[in-house]
Amino acid sequence: GEDVEQSLFLSVREGDSSVINCTYTDSSSTYLYWYKQEPGAGLQLLTYIFSNMDMKQDQRLTVLLNKKDKHLSLRIADTQTGDSAIYFCAESFGNYGQNFVFGPGTRLSVLP
Amino acid sequence: GAVVSQHPSRVICKSGTSVKIECRSLDFQATTMFWYRQFPKQSLMLMATSNEGSKATYEQGVEKDKFLINHASLTLSTLTVTSAHPEDSSFYICSARASGGPGLEQYFGPGTRLTVT
Numbered sequence: 001g002e003d004v005e006q007s008l009f010l011s012v013r014e015g016d017s018s019v020i021n022c023t024y025t026d027s028s029s030t031y032l033y034w035y036k037q038e039p040g041a042g043l044q045l046l047t048y049i050f051s052n053m054d055m056k057q058d059q060r061l062t063v064l065l066n067k068k069d070k071h072l073s074l075r076i077a078d079t080q081t082g083d084s085a086i087y088f089c090a091e092s093f094g095n096y097g098q099n100f101v102f103g104p105g106t107r108l109s110v111l112p
Numbered sequence: 113g114a115v116v117s118q119h120p121s122r123v124i125c126k127s128g129t130s131v132k133i134e135c136r137s138l139d140f141q142a143t144t145m146f147w148y149r150q151f152p153k154q155s156l157m158l159m160a161t162s163n164e165g166s167k168a169t170y171e172q173g174v175e176k177d178k179f180l181i182n183h184a185s186l187t188l189s190t191l192t193v194t195s196a197h198p199e200d201s202s203f204y205i206c207s208a209r210a211s212g213g214p215g216l217e218q219y220f221g222p223g224t225r226l227t228v229t
Contacts, residue, residue, distance in 0.1 A: 092218075
């Protein structure tokens with residue numbers, strides 16, 4: 001079945017860049033997403049990329065998609081302590097993108 | 113952006129009782145809503161997909177008689193946990209997919225923390 005994998009933990013120093021990686025198995029993915037979850041809270045959509053794009057940039061966030069390798073990454077420039085959270089990679093697929101699969105989440109810790 | 117609310121945000125109930133959780137899309141119409149369950153330090157697990165005006169589609173292993181879903185309108189879906197037990201304690205998150213529009217994004221609610229004593 002469909003599977004999305006992420007490393008579970010990442011620690012960076014404040015001001016450095018963070019790169020969170022994700023791999024997925026379903027080549028028919030329609031959209032790929034990055035969500036942020038702060039402790040005790042729901043999910044916040046950070047950004048998404050359509051499967052025929054290679055890159056998307058939004059302020060401090062850069063998403064890179066390598067469709068051949070089924071690899072997605074999220075780069076956060078100038079990481080701040082407020083960026084500490086769990087980041088979930090997700091893919092949607094199906095004719096209308098109606099099916100949704102989440103990765104296990106990467107816990108980002110930002111050290112002062 | 114699109115906003116999805118959930119009510120209540122936290123609920124504590126006694127074992128054997130039923131609990132209803134509401135999910136509302138506040139500023140858009142959602143033909144499809146999703147219900148997820150999240151255990152501590154784990155990812156979201158899709159429980160069911162709810163389409164307005166039709167029966168929900170449940171994922172394998174999810175008891176439809178225990179987790180009753182009603183999607184009565186384009187802005188409201190409810191999840192009722194019937195005869196709740198302590199193992200049902202979890203964080204329940206709903207999401208809504210906007211009908212129409214250029215994107216197929218899902219918008220997530222803030223979640224409801226259910227504790228069954």
